[in-house]
Amino acid sequence: MSRPLAVVVLAAGLGTRTKVSVPKVLLPLCGRTLLATVLDTVAELRADRTVVVLHHGKERIEETLADRDGLAIVDQGEPRGTGHAVQVAMEALADFDGDVMIVYGDVPLMTADTLQALRDARGSAGASVLTAYPDDPTGLGRILRGSEGEMLGIREERDCSDAERTIDEINAGFYCYDAAGLRPLLAGLSDDNAQGELYLTDTVFALLDDGQAVVTVAADDPEDVTGINDLRQLSLATQIMRERILLEHLGNGVIIDDPASTYIDHGVTIGRDTRVLPCTVIHSGVVIGEHCEVGPFSHLRVGTKLENRAEVGNFVETKKAHIGEGTKAKHLTYLGDAVLGSDANIGCGTITANYDGKHKHQTTIGDGAFVGSGTVLVAPMTMGPGSSTGAGAIVTRGTSIGEGETYVGVPAKPLRARAATDGGDK
Ligand code: UD1
Ligand code: CA
Numbered sequence: 001m002s003r004p005l006a007v008v009v010l011a012a013g014l015g016t017r018t019k020v021s022v023p024k025v026l027l028p029l030c031g032r033t034l035l036a037t038v039l040d041t042v043a044e045l046r047a048d049r050t051v052v053v054l055h056h057g058k059e060r061i062e063e064t065l066a067d068r069d070g071l072a073i074v075d076q077g078e079p080r081g082t083g084h085a086v087q088v089a090m091e092a093l094a095d096f097d098g099d100v101m102i103v104y105g106d107v108p109l110m111t112a113d114t115l116q117a118l119r120d121a122r123g124s125a126g127a128s129v130l131t132a133y134p135d136d137p138t139g140l141g142r143i144l145r146g147s148e149g150e151m152l153g154i155r156e157e158r159d160c161s162d163a164e165r166t167i168d169e170i171n172a173g174f175y176c177y178d179a180a181g182l183r184p185l186l187a188g189l190s191d192d193n194a195q196g197e198l199y200l201t202d203t204v205f206a207l208l209d210d211g212q213a214v215v216t217v218a219a220d221d222p223e224d225v226t227g228i229n230d231l232r233q234l235s236l237a238t239q240i241m242r243e244r245i246l247l248e249h250l251g252n253g254v255i256i257d258d259p260a261s262t263y264i265d266h267g268v269t270i271g272r273d274t275r276v277l278p279c280t281v282i283h284s285g286v287v288i289g290e291h292c293e294v295g296p297f298s299h300l301r302v303g304t305k306l307e308n309r310a311e312v313g314n315f316v317e318t319k320k321a322h323i324g325e326g327t328k329a330k331h332l333t334y335l336g337d338a339v340l341g342s343d344a345n346i347g348c349g350t351i352t353a354n355y356d357g358k359h360k361h362q363t364t365i366g367d368g369a370f371v372g373s374g375t376v377l378v379a380p381m382t383m384g385p386g387s388s389t390g391a392g393a394i395v396t397r398g399t400s401i402g403e404g405e406t407y408v409g410v411p412a413k414p415l416r417a418r419a420a421t422d423g424g425d426k
Pocket of ligand 1: 010011012013014053076078079080081082083084085104105106107139140141142154155156170171172173198199200201227
């Protein structure tokens, strides 16, 4: 039987170096916050307990976690260092026996495989520590090693001598301990260092002093351990995450003409043989079927679903839009809060006017409908199957266009009725 696992996520820090007002762990990374990204990775480990340590921005952060089950959220109080944060977390784990994994909420590119390897590596050692060799170790804790390569400890950059600062192996901020072994280590921490903080990393010195082993696991790819302390690092991490997402879709048989100008968030489903043309933005949760065409210059927002063979083209924006099989909206169109049947044709310049200033309303467009260029459909409204509108029609709210009917004009009227008032079509 495998040992129980608790994961502690540290996210109480202020993140002053980002210079923005949003709490650091709420910064966005390809459609998720940094913290959500870390928590999603952690969730793959199927931990028995997950504790999130918060303080600065706690209320705002907590709101974003409302729909996640099974998280214990603890308030660190004024943060006094990573060691202090884990002390507080362990109060919530007072009854816990098993492995405790510590992860930092500002290191979002970590993979579950690497975390699992870190856990597996500990064996009977007092701790396992994830390390890496990044191109630029500036600001990070350095791994100190003896002449035989044996682990001697972790030193924060600010506490390093000039010689130690040249060490290129760094502490990534991920550890695995035994719960019972960790508690006395935390109790023994001191703040006698350059920042006057309780450093979690000092537990490594204590374990080694005590004659216990500390094993290190080197991350396969230093990219995975990129910590986010400022917006420059966030933009680098975004590039890496974006590329990972694109590679996954390419691997699944999605044709992406120009990855450099294609922005696909985390959590987008795209069927094979679908082609995504340049300068396209697709947000989290969008679902696209097979043999679809998206772009160039399309913007697919939350709640968009494209059935197989649907096509959206340039300057088309969709939001909460279900677009039926084979339906095409190729140019200059907004489809919001809309349900479209199959094989409909949405003419250039169509707008679903879904918002009356207070509420959003639904537009329904039936199978085989033909929407003329420049039509405004003021929601709520319905177009029946096989119905159509003339170019430039403004269909007022509450209108229900019957099956096969044609509405034209401003405000739009059934073609026959209008023809009659105009003097009829002789
Ligand atoms: C830390 C490590 C450093 C490592 C680096 C990797 C320590 C002492 N140093 O440094 O060796 O190379 O991460 O990114 O651990 N946090 C709290 N409460 C606190 C302090 C921090 O929750 O009191 C959280 C922060 O919100 C953040 C994480 O812990 O998510 C790391 O804290 P940070 O201050 O960024 O540590 P670094 O100085 O980067
Ligand atoms: Ca950091």
